[in-house]
Structure formats: C-alpha cells, structure tokens
Amino acid sequence: MSTARAKATRDKRRLILDAAVRVFARQGFHACRVADIADEAGVAYGLVYHYFASKDEILDTLFLERWNVMLETIRAVDAEAIPVREKLEAIASFIVDSYRHDPDLMKVIIVEVTRAANSFGQTHLGQIREAYELIGEIVVKAQEEGVFRPEIDAQFAAMAFYGAIEQMLTGWIFGLLPQGEEQFERAKWLVLETVCGGLERGAVGGAPAG
Amino acid sequence: MSTARAKATRDKRRLILDAAVRVFARQGFHACRVADIADEAGVAYGLVYHYFASKDEILDTLFLERWNVMLETIRAVDAEAIPVREKLEAIASFIVDSYRHDPDLMKVIIVEVTRAANSFGQTHLGQIREAYELIGEIVVKAQEEGVFRPEIDAQFAAMAFYGAIEQMLTGWIFGLLPQGEEQFERAKWLVLETVCGGLERGAVGGAPAG
DNA sequence: GGAGTTGTTGACTGACCAGTCAATCTATTC
C-alpha cells in the first residue's frame, strides 16, 4: 500500500491539515470558513470533504495527533529512573519546544480545545484529563519518596504546574511576553524553579486555614 | 434620575445581563442564540437590542464590569503596606472568591475572553495585559526589597502566578477538580506556597542554561 | 387628558456557510 497514488493521497491529506492549522491560528475555528482552508491548501472546496467528514473532524485530528504524542512523552518520562525535577523539566521542555517548533498548532490546541469548555474541550475531556492525571501521578511518587511535601494535593499541584506553562504559551500567543530561544529556556527554568521550589521539602508554611 | 421608571429600566438591563451569563456559561457564546438569552430572561427578542447594540456588546459589558473590579482590587492591594505574600494572597483570594461567588460569570470570562486569542481576547487585550502588568509590578517591588529572587523575570513570574490560579478555575469549570469551601481555600494556599515558595530568596538553582 | 417619550413585542429579512452531489479527471489493473 505504498504506490505513488497512495503517497499522493497521504500528502494531500497532510496538505489540508497543515493549511487548516494556519487558518485556525489566524482566524480561529469559528470565524473561518471551510473555503478558507481549501484556498489556503490550494485545493477545491469539495476535496476537504473527501478527506474529512466535517470541519470538526479536522480540528479533532490535529488535536489528537499532537496530544497523543504528548501523552506518550509523559508516560515515557515517568517510566525513567530520574529525579522528579528532571521529569517535570522534560515535560515543560516538551510543551515549550512544541510551541517553538509549531506555534500555530499549539495556539490552535490551547485556544480551541484545551480551554474550550463548551465545545471541543468537552469532546476531548478524557484526553485532557489523562495528561493532568499523569502529571499528578509523578507528583504522588515524589511525595512518597519524600522529595515533595506530602500535604499538597497532587492533582492541584499538577494543575498549577501545567497551568503555569500554558499561561506562558498564552502570553506568547497574545504577544504579551517576549519570544525567542533565550526566552523559551528562561520560561522552562522559571516554571521549574517556582513550582518545584514550592513543592519540595524544606519550604515554609503549614496546612491551609479553611 | 431615579424614578420608578429608571429603576425598572436598570433592572431589566441587569435581568438580561444575568440571563446572558447563564446562557453563555451553559452553551458558550458562539453556540447560543440571542433568542436563548431573551427566553432565559423572559423578555421579547427585540428588547435585547433595545438595551444592547449587539450580542458582542453583552459579553463585553459582562467582562468589563468584572475585570475592572479586579483591576481596582489589585491596585488597592498593591498600595497597602503589607508583605508581598499577603498581596499575592489577596489577589489569589479575590479570583477564587469571584469563582465561588459566581462560577458562571468566571467561566464565561475565562473561556470566552481571557483565553480567546482570536475574538474577545484581542478586543480586551489592553485590560488583560494591565492585570498581568500590575501583578508584575508587585513582583518587581518584592525583588527590589530583596524578598524575591532578582534573577527571575517579573513578567514571567506574574504569568506563572496568574496561570496557576486560572488553571485551578479551569479544573473546576471542566469538572476535573473537586469543588467546595475547603477546596477553594486549599487551592489558594497551594498557589501561594508553590509560586511564592519558588520565588522567595533561599530557594536553590542558578540562572538558566539557554 | 393629550402629547411626547421610552419600553416592549415578535415577525421578518438578508447574509452566511457547512455540507452535498453529479460531473469530470487521473491512475491502475488486466
């Protein structure tokens, strides 16, 4: 199944997906028309529907392609015999590098899926939840090993960690934070320093009041 | 200008705004129709356009009403002569309590504005930016006083702080984190502990590699 | 109590756009 024909077909499909990323990033999923995607890809309107059942399916495909890579990465990192801080560093690096490599795609994933509580966020809630839970498990292990303070709820800590990273990307997406190689590295470092710094044993503060 | 008539008018306007919050939260801004808002408010379709120029203007009003209160709160907190940690605690409390008090409104603000890079987020970019900058100024002062480590970029730190809080709300909005009085207090405490813990002097780690 | 003002109604319209489909083209197979 690897004739010239089959390859051309795969390429066309990819062509449309890549065009969709640019269009979604530029105009937003709701604001763009399917015709915009076809134009951007340089194909006829109808061809989009030859490869995808609906406009939604295009976004679903884009999200799942990338998110599944992230889930695999987190699982692989967790399986390694390295300190928590290195695990979390690897995850932060993966996310920031994903943005560095394809900012449009990450913009689309964050704006249209990860934070879209009434549309695609609900559709992909299971996948999104899984990422948070995997990070939570890393925190739990670190607590069991005595590296992280045990009184902090692991799920909350995972959310804080992920949220800090995503907000960095959001800052870049909105043009509110400076971008560039050096900034990307500083962002990784900052998240690690603040979140791990606060979670590690030796920090001050007792249990919460309420 | 406070006749019974004027008061009834103000009440009607508020009635529509409150109905819009519920509808936007339930269905999302794009998925709902203006007719849904009118139905929810128990008024005729046309009346919505008597009080608001467009569907957009309703969301704009809801966002600005609340966001301006937050900006005022942050400014007031910053002006007080209290330690950084208390300032940041007050801000975290304000945001979490806003959610506690009206989860639907906060859901709408976060999902439809704060994180909507291609629609209302752009419209209100100035207001959003201002919040981040005010928090950044608090961090800068803390660095000047020697309480926070100076090598961490204040704007990045502000984003990490705000992002961690917003992700907590997102967790509640998506139903991924447990809610309740105790959970809200724990969330505030956790964000303070992790972020401040990592930012305060005495934490480990040198400057970033890249 | 009548004139003017503001509030309220819901049917209607005009634009928009996702998705369909029948026709045409191109590659592959025997």
Added chain:
DNA sequence: GAATAGATTGACTGGTCAGTCAACAACTCC
C-alpha cells in the same frame, strides 16, 4: 486500451441566526 476505482472539481441547497422594524403599550409631564 477498456474498465474500474479513486481523486478532484465547484455550483448549489437548506438551515441558521444576528439584527431590523413597524406597531403597540406604558409611563411622564404639563
């Protein structure tokens, strides 16, 4: 080289919905 299967085209349709408008109701003020 005829036949089959898949790729490609773009005009068209059907439904949706934001916003308009003309009529009517209620209040205010002299």
